[in-house]
Amino acid sequence: MLRRPALDADVAVIGAGPAGAATALFAARRGHRVVVMDKQAFPRDKPCGEGLMPSGRPPLRELGLDEIVTANGAPPLTGVQFGVAHQPQRAVPFPEHQGDQAGLGIRRLDFDARLAERLSRDPLIEFCQDTEVRDLRRDSGTLSTLATTRGEVRARFVVVADGLRSSLRHRLGWTVGPRPPHRYGIVAHWQIEGPVDPWVRITFDEGLEVYEGPVAGDQRMIGLLCYQDRMPDFSGRLAARYREIVLSLRPELGDAELVGPVAATGPFWYRAKTVAEHGIFLVGDAGGFTDPITGEGIAAGLRQARAFAAALDSSNPERTYRQAHRRLTTNPRRVASLFLRLSRTPALVERGLRSHERAPRMLSKLLGVGFGYWGFNRITPREWVRMFTGR
Ligand SMILES: Cc1cc2nc3c(=O)[nH]c(=O)nc-3n(C[C@H](O)[C@H](O)[C@H](O)COP(=O)(O)OP(=O)(O)OC[C@H]3O[C@@H](n4cnc5c(N)ncnc54)[C@H](O)[C@@H]3O)c2cc1C
16 A cells, blocks of 8 residues: 555556566566556456467566466467468477577466566565556656555656556657557457367468467467458457357367457557656556567566666666667567568468478577567578568
8 A cells, every 4th residue: 555645666667567567576676665556456357369478488487487377377388380271380389599498378367466466475565456657757857756546656767567558658758659550459268178289370361360379277368360441340249250250260169168258459559759768667568569469578578677677777777778678679579560561461471381391490580580589680591582482
């Protein structure tokens, strides 16, 4: 519970999703006093593809959470099977990097609740649920004041981690986007009998993709990603139309049972004019998000959280974080844009998949660029030509 009239902290974090929670935990590990506020109470759900890419496992391990999440039943993810509707899929294993190769299928309801539990147990963190931050003002060179539904909070550094449509980023005047053509996601869970399928599957169809992966409890998260022009199709019959489309593109799921609600979300593609200025930092989706198609939003948020906490030790934390953010996001964003380009042109997807038979490491290398492991120069000119010509 917040004290009145003001609580002073070194770091105030707005939003306790994966990015905000990890920011608080990394900052507390460096000895900073942190207050975290979320407008919701945990456990709370969040529409998501629920695949934690392998690049998110090192920061999760550093926070001591990887073991807890796997012990809780999160299945490993081996790689991605890409395919065009009604044609065989091609398996692209995740690349190995510094000992990590597998991702995790995480149910957001549980995963975010584990992070929240950790916040509540940390002696340097005050975690305020059901607390909405309504405004943010810079008082002096060294302090900001947050107006919350439970009183004021003053802090030296403020981290805005309130997600994709970040209202605080908007108040700061830093929002860019959403950029058309607008894309939307429709997600739900299916109960599947039999052994766990450890692959993420992406099936491309005209102007639409099915994105799916396993989570705990023999469930599979299945999402449709599509452009705005497909959305009227769902009007007034979201669940029924979602089910029809999923089953037409993935008839193998015929015996599976749809469990829980069907949720729609979007549009995507936001950017920020800056991600750090005058003691205010944007972490996670609030700092920009391209599209769910690469499934790296959570891993990106965890890595940015770590970079923010490390930047606090530098003489110019804002500049250090801006540089780290650019390093962490530039190539992954380019890969997401490339995948989006493919999503609009199934013929290109077919060519790319044909090239995979002749150069089977090329797509794994591309996934590695998207995870921020290495640059595009890993991919040879010959491999690029193959990808776009299919020869
Ligand atoms: C359809 C879809 C599929 C996706 N698939 C994947 C995937 O497979 N893998 C992956 O890694 N990523 C995926 N993503 C992206 C991923 O969901 C996000 O990148 C991730 O949730 C970002 O975490 P975050 O902590 O920045 O924001 P969020 O998880 O959105 O958390 C923001 C928090 O801020 C709180 N908040 C908001 N406003 C306020 C306020 N004013 N005051 C206080 N609290 C506030 C909210 O209650 C919320 O808890 C997908 C996204 C979508 C939409």
